[in-house]
Amino acid sequence: MDNFFSKLAELFTTPEYIDSLLHGFLLTLQIAFFAVLIGFVLGLIIALVETGKSKWLAPLRFVFRVYVTVIRGTPMALQLFIMFFVIFAIRDFPQVVTAILAFAFNSAAYCSEIIRGGILSVDTGQTEAGLALGLPYRTVFLKIVMPQAIKNIIPALGNEVITVIKETAIVSMVGMYDLNMAAKDIGSGQNMASYVVPMFVAALFYLAVVYLITVIIKIVEKRMRRSDARA
Amino acid sequence: MPERRLEISVRGLKKSFGDNKVLNGIDFDLYDGEKVVVLGPSGSGKSTFLRCINRLEEPTAGEVFFDDTLITDKNIQAMRGKIGMVFQHFNLINNLSVMENLTLAPVKLHKFSADEADAKARKLLKHIGLLNKVDSFPASLSGGQKQRVAIIRALMMEPKVLLFDEPTSALDPESIGDVLSLIHEVVNNGMTTIIVTHEMNFAREIASRVVFIDKGRIIEEGTPSQFFSHPKTPRVKEFLGKVL
Ligand SMILES: Nc1ncnc2c1ncn2[C@@H]1O[C@H](COP(=O)(O)OP(=O)(O)OP(=O)(O)O)[C@@H](O)[C@H]1O
Ligand SMILES: [Mg+2]
Numbered sequence: 001m002d003n004f005f006s007k008l009a010e011l012f013t014t015p016e017y018i019d020s021l022l023h024g025f026l027l028t029l030q031i032a033f034f035a036v037l038i039g040f041v042l043g044l045i046i047a048l049v050e051t052g053k054s055k056w057l058a059p060l061r062f063v064f065r066v067y068v069t070v071i072r073g074t075p076m077a078l079q080l081f082i083m084f085f086v087i088f089a090i091r092d093f094p095q096v097v098t099a100i101l102a103f104a105f106n107s108a109a110y111c112s113e114i115i116r117g118g119i120l121s122v123d124t125g126q127t128e129a130g131l132a133l134g135l136p137y138r139t140v141f142l143k144i145v146m147p148q149a150i151k152n153i154i155p156a157l158g159n160e161v162i163t164v165i166k167e168t169a170i171v172s173m174v175g176m177y178d179l180n181m182a183a184k185d186i187g188s189g190q191n192m193a194s195y196v197v198p199m200f201v202a203a204l205f206y207l208a209v210v211y212l213i214t215v216i217i218k219i220v221e222k223r224m225r226r227s228d229a230r231a
Numbered sequence: 232m233p234e235r236r237l238e239i240s241v242r243g244l245k246k247s248f249g250d251n252k253v254l255n256g257i258d259f260d261l262y263d264g265e266k267v268v269v270l271g272p273s274g275s276g277k278s279t280f281l282r283c284i285n286r287l288e289e290p291t292a293g294e295v296f297f298d299d300t301l302i303t304d305k306n307i308q309a310m311r312g313k314i315g316m317v318f319q320h321f322n323l324i325n326n327l328s329v330m331e332n333l334t335l336a337p338v339k340l341h342k343f344s345a346d347e348a349d350a351k352a353r354k355l356l357k358h359i360g361l362l363n364k365v366d367s368f369p370a371s372l373s374g375g376q377k378q379r380v381a382i383i384r385a386l387m388m389e390p391k392v393l394l395f396d397e398p399t400s401a402l403d404p405e406s407i408g409d410v411l412s413l414i415h416e417v418v419n420n421g422m423t424t425i426i427v428t429h430e431m432n433f434a435r436e437i438a439s440r441v442v443f444i445d446k447g448r449i450i451e452e453g454t455p456s457q458f459f460s461h462p463k464t465p466r467v468k469e470f471l472g473k474v475l
């Protein structure tokens with residue numbers, strides 16, 4: 001135990017270690033943030049096309065269906081490898097961009113499923129009421145369907161964000177220096193020569209972010225639930 | 232009888248859902264000021280008939296005219312502003328307050344300015360005794376309150392015709408009276424209406440004409456006294472025997 005605390009003290013008093021840790025942490029956050037952002041936008045587009053009624057979107061709908069099936073049916077690590085060693089096997093192409101896109105393309109598939117489910121979960125009576133008043137479909141969708149859909153999917157989207165953050169740890173498999181990799185590096189033989197403490201600290205970092213997001217989601221959910229009960 | 236203006240005219244209306252032929256050629260005229268009650272057994276196509284008029288369902292064949300204008304996909308939006316609808320399940324917009332439910336369409340569609348719509352909404356809410364619910368969300372209203380708000384929501388657009396699809400079927404017995412008396416009042420003020428209902432006493436009181444639909448066809452129509460006291464077809468006799 002004494003050893004654990006002395007190692008902990010060592011980690012936090014050695015500038016190089018802290019530096020490595022923060023660097024890794026920053027990269028993790030960077031990848032996750034942009035991946036979630038891009039993934040959500042792409043997922044929204046896919047969901048809109050899939051739930052749309054227009055006939056000439058049918059071919060696109062088919063393409064997206066296949067896309068979602070492939071993404072959801074293959075391991076994230078494999079998708080990452082394909083992005084790194086096949087699609088973006090371009091010299092000097094920034095690794096971080098490749099990683100962001102890999103996670104964004106993955107998350108888009110999951111987000112699209114979540115958003116699609118949310119849109120379909122809104123009672124058709126809501127749409128009909130809007131249309132029956134003479135409102136254009138666009139307005140009905142934006143003012144009535146979408147707000148209700150979003151309210152329904154906030155928890156699932158929150159989960160998706162958390163999943164992406166944790167999954168980014170696999171970028172260490174392609175040699176990127178994220179939080180996970182930083183922990184391994186600090187614990188290696190040339191450095192602290194003990195993995196326990198750095199990995200424990202890395203776990204705390206991940207936990208803190210996930211916890212923060214959980215809290216934010218809860219607050220957003222609560223605010224959105226106003227219309228369920230307000231008298 | 233003075234010459235009356237034709238509001239809605241339905242010609243050869245057919246509607247199928249896949250192989251299920253729900254409407255099999257409906258011809259129907261609705262004149263200004265008429266209060267038509269549509270009766271018929273469950274599944275006979277009453278709701279589908281109403282929903283084909285404002286195109287919540289796309290007709291398979293036939294035409295619907297409003298004010299001598301053929302209703303098409305192009306003009307349906309404008310038409311819907313003139314043909315209000317009240318649903319069995321109220322369909323108040325869950326994410327909007329009572330006030331927003333009332334003002335969204337008239338303001339968006341430039342029927343009224345925001346201030347005018349607000350004032351009109353308050354006046355109507357006051358009239359039905361629900362002014363205190365102006366900022367409430369639908370989830371906090373009782374069924375009867377929801378349906379009365381839904382009725383004045385339709386009135387906000389100042390429609391020329393109002394369609395009611397079983398407006399009291401989803402209500403508890405205590406709320407039915409409130410909703411029926413509001414409908415009574417709206418109709419007595421001269422609103423042209425088509426009402427699908429299973430409330431026979433209400434139908435008899437309110438109708439200027441009763442239309443009976445069976446298997447997607449109008450098989451009998453007449454004044455309430457003719458219809459209820461001297462039904463012509465065996466099918467209607469059988470129906471009335473069960474419900475009266
Ligand atoms: N959207 C739909 N898709 C498929 N079938 C439908 C749809 N809407 C209605 N139907 C079918 O059309 C038939 C007539 O339904 P409709 O709701 O018009 O009857 P109704 O006379 O209003 O009955 P009720 O008195 O029970 O309300 C039924 O067989 C129903 O299953
Ligand atoms: Mg019905």
